[in-house]
Amino acid sequence: AQTVTQSQPEMSVQEAETVTLSCTYDTSESDYYLFWYKQPPSRQMILVIRQEAYKQQNATENRFSVNFQKAAKSFSLKISDSQLGDAAMYFCAYVPGAGSYQLTFGKGTKLSVIP
Amino acid sequence: KAGVTQTPRYLIKTRGQQVTLSCSPISGHRSVSWYQQTPGQGLQFLFEYFSETQRNKGNFPGRFSGRQFSNSRSEMNVSTLELGDSALYLCASSLGLAGPSDTQYFGPGTRLTVL
Numbered sequence: 523a524q525t526v527t528q529s530q531p532e533m534s535v536q537e538a539e540t541v542t543l544s545c546t547y548d549t550s551e552s553d554y555y556l557f558w559y560k561q562p563p564s565r566q567m568i569l570v571i572r573q574e575a576y577k578q579q580n581a582t583e584n585r586f587s588v589n590f591q592k593a594a595k596s597f598s599l600k601i602s603d604s605q606l607g608d609a610a611m612y613f614c615a616y617v618p619g620a621g622s623y624q625l626t627f628g629k630g631t632k633l634s635v636i637p
Numbered sequence: 638k639a640g641v642t643q644t645p646r647y648l649i650k651t652r653g654q655q656v657t658l659s660c661s662p663i664s665g666h667r668s669v670s671w672y673q674q675t676p677g678q679g680l681q682f683l684f685e686y687f688s689e690t691q692r693n694k695g696n697f698p699g700r701f702s703g704r705q706f707s708n709s710r711s712e713m714n715v716s717t718l719e720l721g722d723s724a725l726y727l728c729a730s731s732l733g734l735a736g737p738s739d740t741q742y743f744g745p746g747t748r749l750t751v752l
Contacts, residue, residue: 555737566640567727567743574738613680621736623670624693625729627680 524549526616528628535604536636543599543631545614553619556590558599562610573597575619609635639664641730641744649750655716658747660728662709668733669711670741671703674725686711687733723751
């Protein structure tokens, strides 16, 4: 069974600084997708960034980028120029690439942004 | 375009009762997935429906069931409620055609409390 581990239950960052959230996963599949989702307090979960395992290039979305290390099964999220609105729970998630919609989530990292 | 809507937003039930939750996907989306979110277990996949057929099912007891209608709206039902069923129930919709490369859009959730 696939598992996703986020080893940092809570993190904090100063506004305008950079923070990296860690995620490791375990799978025997060669084709899969990895995601970072953001869940602000009392608000809907939204997709931050997606990485396809067969792509060597790390995904980026504006201030958000990932460091995908396939051999190490590591998928970290870097947030640059942190803003107050980045404060939220961040979930790492995995889906096998065989047409599945079944997301397996990590337990989440609560990110606080200090003004 | 309207987002994913879930009704009701909050629900209080007692042990032994049953409950039905509703999810209306984004217009044009044919896949609806359901997740249970608890502090202890995190986010866990319940099931996914596409064109009125269950395509995937998570590891939950048979008390948890769902269905999807021809307009893609979905309901999930929990019978014989237990205290441990208290959770935030999230649904997510997507086009349902391209597997993990489809973005899943989440609703705000239904907060179920079982007394």
